[in-house]
Amino acid sequence: MLVFKFGGASVKDASAVKNVAQIISMFPTKKKLVVVSAMGKTTNALEEVVDALCTNNQESFRYLVEEIIKYHLKIVDQLFLERHEGLIAFLEDIKESLLDKISKPISEKYDYEYDQIVSLGEIISTKIVEEYLLDRTISAKWIDTKQFIRTDNNYRNATVDWNKTQELINTNLLPLFKSSDVLITQGFIGSTPEGFATTLGREGSDYTAGIYAFCLNAESVTIWKDVPGMLNADPKWFDRTIKLNQISFQEAIELAYYGATVIHPKTIKPLQNKNIPLYVKSFVDPSASGTIISSVTEFDHLVPSFIFKMNQIKVGITPKDFSFIVEENLSHLFNILSNAGVQINLMQNSAISFDFVIENKPSVIKDLFSQLENDFIVSIEEGLELVTIRHYDQATIDRVTIDKQIILTQKSEQTARILMKNVK
Numbered sequence: 001m002l003v004f005k006f007g008g009a010s011v012k013d014a015s016a017v018k019n020v021a022q023i024i025s026m027f028p029t030k031k032k033l034v035v036v037s038a039m040g041k042t043t044n045a046l047e048e049v050v051d052a053l054c055t056n057n058q059e060s061f062r063y064l065v066e067e068i069i070k071y072h073l074k075i076v077d078q079l080f081l082e083r084h085e086g087l088i089a090f091l092e093d094i095k096e097s098l099l100d101k102i103s104k105p106i107s108e109k110y111d112y113e114y115d116q117i118v119s120l121g122e123i124i125s126t127k128i129v130e131e132y133l134l135d136r137t138i139s140a141k142w143i144d145t146k147q148f149i150r151t152d153n154n155y156r157n158a159t160v161d162w163n164k165t166q167e168l169i170n171t172n173l174l175p176l177f178k179s180s181d182v183l184i185t186q187g188f189i190g191s192t193p194e195g196f197a198t199t200l201g202r203e204g205s206d207y208t209a210g211i212y213a214f215c216l217n218a219e220s221v222t223i224w225k226d227v228p229g230m231l232n233a234d235p236k237w238f239d240r241t242i243k244l245n246q247i248s249f250q251e252a253i254e255l256a257y258y259g260a261t262v263i264h265p266k267t268i269k270p271l272q273n274k275n276i277p278l279y280v281k282s283f284v285d286p287s288a289s290g291t292i293i294s295s296v297t298e299f300d301h302l303v304p305s306f307i308f309k310m311n312q313i314k315v316g317i318t319p320k321d322f323s324f325i326v327e328e329n330l331s332h333l334f335n336i337l338s339n340a341g342v343q344i345n346l347m348q349n350s351a352i353s354f355d356f357v358i359e360n361k362p363s364v365i366k367d368l369f370s371q372l373e374n375d376f377i378v379s380i381e382e383g384l385e386l387v388t389i390r391h392y393d394q395a396t397i398d399r400v401t402i403d404k405q406i407i408l409t410q411k412s413e414q415t416a417r418i419l420m421k422n423v424k
């Protein structure tokens, strides 16, 4: 059995959906579980709906809901030769149930409300894809992932209950393959034991594919993307990028850890545990080879990878009372940082100071600094870039540091990390 994942870009309009059907039909002899994200930028649009609802901005709320439904209606209109009454009624129902919310008292719990609304993006996209596949006489069946992926109730970033999920998949999902070749389901969503929708964190559909592959002992997972595979750098920051033909699970985990965004970081571990290969392939050129991620490590060092983090800020901390930076101070510091929800991208300490690098998000930083300043002298340096090079050598370091002032360098055997800023 194969697990496929199609992200938002691969279903962003009618011709994209047709292409998905084309790809699915390229593998006629295999059973497939297909995970689909919300169409195009629907998740972002639904986030705006939640904000409008929670701030009681009625006019904007209605407008946003109308626009989302219109966008999907247009895709439906272009996909089918005849008016698809079933899908039109389905979309109208969702619109009514959303519009209904503005006239009712809303739950105080923002994250709960967010998950109930934002998860609709995937519910809609999968329904449309299912109907289109059926129209093309592909034996497809829509399934509600909430029946299978069980999570806790940590809304917006729910944790999967693996035992329960495995049990639900064994008992209720596996038998469905007897009568269907293709099961279509939603990425990104799970459900609490009470049946409320949860989400697994933005861009979580890859992770969903990993969960299903693990529980189904799939032969492989393929993530279909608008790029030819995993590249050695983000083309946004780097020209002359190279495709990584084959890397190991461990290498993929390292790259994701340092900030490569091609695959959701949680996706790899379940696949690695069962040695299920992951292919990253182009939906534009589906027969091209893409990237293979597997247990094979021998090709990891062939191509250096570059991961850029822009808009970084270096924060330097010195205790006010002239004490050293030792365990006690550090644990207090890490507490403050973890409560503020900041992610440390790089850190370094000496006897009397501790430096860390984080993304410069004004909303988070103001709060954080006011807390730190109670106990520490805080100094900052803004406008920095952090580049991580896997499998570096001097030439690759020279290449990225041209016209830059190096603020700090950390090297281990395989990884160089350089904090730098533009020379003015």
Ligand code: ASP
Pocket (backbone or CB within 6 Å): 007, 008, 037, 038, 043, 044, 121, 187, 188, 201, 202, 203, 204, 205, 206
């Ligand atoms: N639709 C969700 C998002 O945009 C999940 C995903 O695309 O992976 O975050």
Ligand code: MG
Pocket (backbone or CB within 6 Å): 007, 008, 037, 038, 040, 043, 203
């Ligand atoms: Mg998406």
